[in-house]
Amino acid sequence: MDKAHTLAFLCDSLRALAQTPSPTGMTHLAEALLMDKLRQLGFSPWQSHKGAVFCQLNQVREGAGILLSAHIDTLGLMVRAIKPNGRLRITQLGGYPLQYAEQENVTVFTHAGREIPGTLRMNQPAVHANKDLSTLERSDENMEVVLDMRTGSKAETEALGIRAGDFIALDPRFVQSGEGFIKSRHMDDKASAAVLLTLARAFSRAEAACERPVYVLFTNYEEVGHGAAAGHPAGIRDMIAVDMGVVGDDLQTDEFRVSICAKDSGGPYNRELTGALADAAARLDLVYAVDIYPYYGSDTSAALHAGCDYRHALIGPGVAASHGYERVHEDGLWNTLMLLRGYLAQPV
Ligand SMILES: [Zn+2]
Structure with a gap:
């Protein structure tokens, strides 16, 4: 696998995903982007009724299936009401302090398909x-x-076609700032989605392989809790949520590492699967950290609470300033990709 070309594909995919608006509840543009990219790689992806994108990465039919998920829905806003002065009262989509969106450029998507620019401010x-x-x-x-x-x-704002319930996207301000750093909103979880797309590319080029059926799942309602709750293919034993690693406080994760989460707000992750991932990271000589995320939930919770009998784990690239203007590094993206590829290559 050529590292420079692979990373270029990963970063280009990340830019395209980040610049495709997908506030939770309005993710059809990002879904279409992924369906296109997966088809271009030679796969036959499909979608659930609520829009999640599924794809099998190999032709294996027998054995304990493994499901890798990342979410493509992001934080955002919605029109709550039109004020008498023609400005918009908003309601938040997903959880974040509003100061993280203050003075941000936004786009209002009207029901009729018009896109109207504006700014969120005091x-x-x-x-x-x-x-x-x-x-x-x-x-x-x-x-x-x-x-x-x-x-x-x-009345004038209504005449533009705006009404309560219209979605509002925050400008991601995607910047590849040199030295391998990428700053942008919505790296949670588009960074992981780009990693999974790059893993798919590796499978399509025979640069990755697995003896078990491998599926990727791009969920579209993670930020509101029911992302991975439904639509799974049969035969899955293990689910790895690939989602942002938390940087902060007493945690060891930084932007250069792949983070392996041992416990979050939903309790401990599966001991065997999490241990196997940590062992694989050590064996592959990757830069990684095992951490506890104090305020966090992942798509595996949605799956387990929906009744799935899975071993579950959570890994992902370190994302700084989460739910704000986030920052990742190519090294963290690469270590996440290499951990997935290396773990999948292990004999059953
Ligand atoms: Zn996330």
Whole structure:
């Protein structure tokens, strides 16, 4: 496997995914992108009723199946109401402090398919007119979306085709800043989705292999908790959620490592599978960390709570400043890809 070309494919895929808006609940554009890319690689992907993308990466029919998931839905906003002044009251999609989205450029997607630009900001954002600006709570009452359109009334905004329930995407501000760093919103979990797509490419080129049936699953409702709850192929024994590694506090994960989670808010991960992944990382000489994520849930919880009898694990690239303007590094992406490829190559 040529590292430079593989990483270039991974980073290009990541850029394309990051720049495709997919706030949770409006993920059809990212689904279509993945369906296209998987077909271009020679696969036959399929979708569940709610839009999750599935694909088998090899032709193996017998043996304990393994499911690798990443989520393509992201944080975002929705129109809650149109104010008398024509601006938008918002409601959040997913959990994050609103100051992480303050002054961000946004796009409103109307029901009829129009895309209207605007900015999320404080109701009175001028320093010269608001002495309390720095101390006011960043809340959906104190913040609003101002459209880049000539509108000063509810009727004028309605005439643009905007109504309650329209989705709003935050500008990802994708920057490949040199030295291998990538800064962008939504690296959670598009970084892992790009890793899985690159793993698919490796299978398509016979640069990866597995004796067991291997499936990838791109879920589209992880941020609201039911991403991987349904639609799985039969015969799965193991599920590995590939999702962001937490950077912070007393954790060992950083942006250069593949992070292996031993326990999160949902309790401990499967001891055998998690141990096997850590052993594989050590054997492959990868830069990795085993950590506890104090405030975290993954798509495996959705699957287990839905009744799936799986061994479950969680790994992923370290993502700094999660749910804000996030940062990853090529090394973390590469170590995640190599751990998946190396673990899958192990004899059953
Ligand atoms: Zn995530």
